Amino acid sequence: MTLIIDNGSLSIYDDTSSGAPKVYGTDWRLFHYTDGISTPMTGTVSTPTRTATRTITSSSNVHDYVDIDVNTPIRSIHAMADVVRGQFFVSTSGTAYGVSNIGWFDASGSYVHYLGPNNAALGGPGNVSLKSIASYTFYASGGTLYLNERVRLDAPRSFSNGVYRTILNGVTFQYSLRAGTFT
Amino acid sequence: MATFFEVSGQLGAAAIYTSSGGDEPLYDPLAYLSQTKFHTGLAYQYRVSRVTGSITLPAVAADVSMWSLYNTDPAASRLFAHGQGSIPLIEGRITSGLSRLVRLNGSVPVQVGATGLGPQFPRMVHLGADATHVYLNAYGSTCETVGWPAITLGWSVDIMAVSTGANGGFDAVPSYFQCGPFDSRRRYMMADAPGADEPMTRGVTFYMSRPGPDLTDWRYSVAGYVVNNGSITTNTPYTLVTT
Numbered sequence: 001m002t003l004i005i006d007n008g009s010l011s012i013y014d015d016t017s018s019g020a021p022k023v024y025g026t027d028w029r030l031f032h033y034t035d036g037i038s039t040p041m042t043g044t045v046s047t048p049t050r051t052a053t054r055t056i057t058s059s060s061n062v063h064d065y066v067d068i069d070v071n072t073p074i075r076s077i078h079a080m081a082d083v084v085r086g087q088f089f090v091s092t093s094g095t096a097y098g099v100s101n102i103g104w105f106d107a108s109g110s111y112v113h114y115l116g117p118n119n120a121a122l123g124g125p126g127n128v129s130l131k132s133i134a135s136y137t138f139y140a141s142g143g144t145l146y147l148n149e150r151v152r153l154d155a156p157r158s159f160s161n162g163v164y165r166t167i168l169n170g171v172t173f174q175y176s177l178r179a180g181t182f183t
Numbered sequence: 184m185a186t187f188f189e190v191s192g193q194l195g196a197a198a199i200y201t202s203s204g205g206d207e208p209l210y211d212p213l214a215y216l217s218q219t220k221f222h223t224g225l226a227y228q229y230r231v232s233r234v235t236g237s238i239t240l241p242a243v244a245a246d247v248s249m250w251s252l253y254n255t256d257p258a259a260s261r262l263f264a265h266g267q268g269s270i271p272l273i274e275g276r277i278t279s280g281l282s283r284l285v286r287l288n289g290s291v292p293v294q295v296g297a298t299g300l301g302p303q304f305p306r307m308v309h310l311g312a313d314a315t316h317v318y319l320n321a322y323g324s325t326c327e328t329v330g331w332p333a334i335t336l337g338w339s340v341d342i343m344a345v346s347t348g349a350n351g352g353f354d355a356v357p358s359y360f361q362c363g364p365f366d367s368r369r370r371y372m373m374a375d376a377p378g379a380d381e382p383m384t385r386g387v388t389f390y391m392s393r394p395g396p397d398l399t400d401w402r403y404s405v406a407g408y409v410v411n412n413g414s415i416t417t418n419t420p421y422t423l424v425t426t
Contacts, residue, residue, distance in 0.1 A: 002357050003356065003359075003360060005188055008186030008187075008201075008220065009199065010188070010221070010360060012357075012358070012360065021377070024360075026221035027220070027375075028374065028375045028376040029374040029375050030221070030225075030227050030371050030372065030374075031227065031371070031373070031374070031424065032227045032228065033226040033228065033345060037226040037345065037347060078213065078216070080216050080217065083383065083385055085228075085272060086270075086272070087311060087313075102251060102253035102254070102257075102320060103260070103311050104311040104318070105309050105320065106273060106275070106289075106309065106310040106311055106312070108288050108289055108384060109288035109291075109387075109388035109389070109419075110289040110290060110387050111309060112289075112290035112309075115249065115323055115324040116248075117248055117304070117324050127246050127247075127248060127300075127304065127325065127327045128300055128327050130304055130324065130326075130398075130401075130412070131397040131398055131399055132399065133391050133399050135389045135391065137386060137387045137388070137389075139385065140385075148387060150387070152392075154393075154396060154397050178272070178345075180226070180228070181216075182374050182422060183220065183221070
């Protein structure tokens with residue numbers, strides 16, 4: 001091995017391999033944490049119940065669907081933090097909607113909570129289209145830790161007059177997170 | 184702005200930073216992060232261990248809404264006991280069973296129904312960990328006419344740690360560099376290094392839109408692994424890393 005400190009970087013080369021490849025260098029960007037370093041950032045954040053409603057009368061069919069993209073600030077973090085790591089636990093009052101209450105989820109990327117097909121309970125067809133989805137993402141931007149809530153809900157169709165709803169119950173995230181960046 | 188390499192015995196730290204003369208980044212790298220290229224006191228993430236294995240997700244019949252492996256067989260979603268005593272930092276990937284190696288960024292679609300209405304309906308997997316175990320949560324909805332066949336996925340999960348504290352002293356020898364909590368012999372998570380081929384995402388990975396009544400288009404697209412239904416074309420930004 002050879003260690004070279006030169007030109008603003010520290011590098012280590014493996015002289016025992018053909019071509020003496022560089023095996024470590026401070027000019028390679030390393031990932032490090034800026035927030036939640038000694039202990040993770042913990043807490044809870046909740047989203048409200050979302051409801052799509054279809055009201056059918058003899059003369060009208062009014063569909064109030066849900067198509068939202070909401071960013072909820074959770075707390076201030078380092079201005080350069082752009083990666084969120086850690087875990088969260090999901091709970092909700094409804095067992096039929098989503099995969100909550102089964103454990104902890106890694107906070108990287110989007111968590112898809114609900115995949116809602118056509119509602120067969122009203123006597124119509126079964127899972128013939130995937131019309132409702134709920135997805136949540138923790139992310140870091142501009143010195144703030146956010147929860148992104150992306151929800152699409154359509155209410156059931158029916159041939160009968162009445163009020164029909166697709167309800168996504170409120171979701172609570174118990175989180176244990178860190179934020180960081182590459183330097 | 185010049186680049187400095189500075190070692191402080193008093194601080195037990197070494198730093199590489201750009202500056203027009205002051206040495207503030209040596210003393211407080213987080214406050215001067217835009218000038219800091221490297222600092223032994225930063226909380227770098229490194230790999231402690233790597234565990235590998237495989238999991239078989241069972242076949243699921245047609246017309247099943249919100250199936251989950253946990254609700255089918257709670258023990259089946261446990262990958263291994265990690266023995267860390269608290270919730271660990273983890274990094275994971277699917278190593279076999281899909282079209283390519285797929286890093287576990289969020290909820291990853293691994294199957295859709297094969298025909299007819301099926302492509303709308305994904306089965307997802309999502310890595311997770313509690314204080315005792317690492318899990319692969321699997322769930323999804325099938326369509327009225329098509330389910331999913333069983334699938335076996337190879338997986339690899341890294342238990343990670345963060346370099347903190349003042350231990351370690353200072354040692355710069357031809358084979359390694361050690362200062363404070365930093366030790367170049369560890370497997371730190373790095374970008375721009377040879378072998379950095381796993382995409383680490385920074386935010387939303389699952390996109391959706393409403394093309395019309397009773398339809399939701401969706402797309403998961405990270406570094407060439409694309410599973411989608413509909414017309415969305417968004418690709419998730421990522422950084423290629425290695426550990």
